[in-house]
Amino acid sequence: AQSVTQPDIHITVSEGASLELRCNYSYGATPYLFWYVQSPGQGLQLLLKYFSGDTLVQGIKGFEAEFKRSQSSFNLRKPSVHWSDAAEYFCAVGDMNSGYSTLTFGKGTMLLVSP
Amino acid sequence: NAGVTQTPKFRVLKTGQSMTLLCAQDMNHEYMYWYRQDPGMGLRLIHYSVGEGTTAKGEVPDGYNVSRLKKQNFLLGLESAAPSQTSVYFCASSRGLNSYNEQFFGPGTRLTVL
Numbered sequence: 001a002q003s004v005t006q007p008d009i010h011i012t013v014s015e016g017a018s019l020e021l022r023c024n025y026s027y028g029a030t031p032y033l034f035w036y037v038q039s040p041g042q043g044l045q046l047l048l049k050y051f052s053g054d055t056l057v058q059g060i061k062g063f064e065a066e067f068k069r070s071q072s073s074f075n076l077r078k079p080s081v082h083w084s085d086a087a088e089y090f091c092a093v094g095d096m097n098s099g100y101s102t103l104t105f106g107k108g109t110m111l112l113v114s115p
Numbered sequence: 116n117a118g119v120t121q122t123p124k125f126r127v128l129k130t131g132q133s134m135t136l137l138c139a140q141d142m143n144h145e146y147m148y149w150y151r152q153d154p155g156m157g158l159r160l161i162h163y164s165v166g167e168g169t170t171a172k173g174e175v176p177d178g179y180n181v182s183r184l185k186k187q188n189f190l191l192g193l194e195s196a197a198p199s200q201t202s203v204y205f206c207a208s209s210r211g212l213n214s215y216n217e218q219f220f221g222p223g224t225r226l227t228v229l
Contacts, residue, residue, distance in 0.1 A: 009155070043119070043205055043220030044158070090157060101146060101165055102173065103218065107157035 002027045004093050004106035012112040013081050021076040021109050023091030032094030033074040034103065035065055039087045047089075050074065061085070086113045116141050119221035121206050127227045128196045136191040136224050138206030145211030147189035148173075148218065149181060151202040158205065164189055165211065196228045 036044040048059025160173030
């Protein structure tokens with residue numbers, strides 16, 4: 001079965017510093033990959049997604065992610081973190097077992113931003 | 116557009132009671148989903164629907180039932196609530212065709228079962 005692993009449960013970054021959140025997936029074919037963000041008490045919002053083509057994907061709020069097939073990774077990056085980026089971040093992959101009708105989510109990484 | 120709305124926002128049940136959570140979307144989306152979110156577990160899919168009148172089981176369907184009688188609504192039912200069903204429930208919808216299309220999420224329903 002396919003799966004998504006986010007190795008870091010919590011990450012603390014100073015405001016203005018760069019950020020990288022890790023995501024690894026297990027999947028045989030070329031995956032559909034997503035990053036979602038959840039602010040406290042809110043639903044999830046899509047940051048960016050990858051299907052094919054350029055392996056560096058740009059998203060909203062200044063985020064980007066790079067698909068690396070050789071490492072089975074889709075890490076999320078931001079060059080300079082703002083206090084408003086404090087939230088929980090979820091990586092997800094399209095589920096081939098449902099005919100790609102559904103997503104499998106990782107367990108999330110909580111980002112804390114220190115002043 | 117209201118997007119995806121969920122009713123109610125909060126609910127407390129006693130063990131054995133039943134309830135229905137309502138999800139509504141005004142984006143004419145084909146696909147709808149129900150997830151539960153528990154600390155450290157991420158989002159787990161309960162049931163989903165790829166069109167009016169269709170439903171399918173997700174990763175954790177036991178103890179839940181769903182119905183999609185109208186395209187814009189997706190109902191999640193708990194027939195006999197258990198404390199293990201204490202969770203935050205999220206509904207989502209997408210345009211469909213495949214999971215490449217963005218899922219839009221509702222604000223969530225926080226359910227406590229005593």
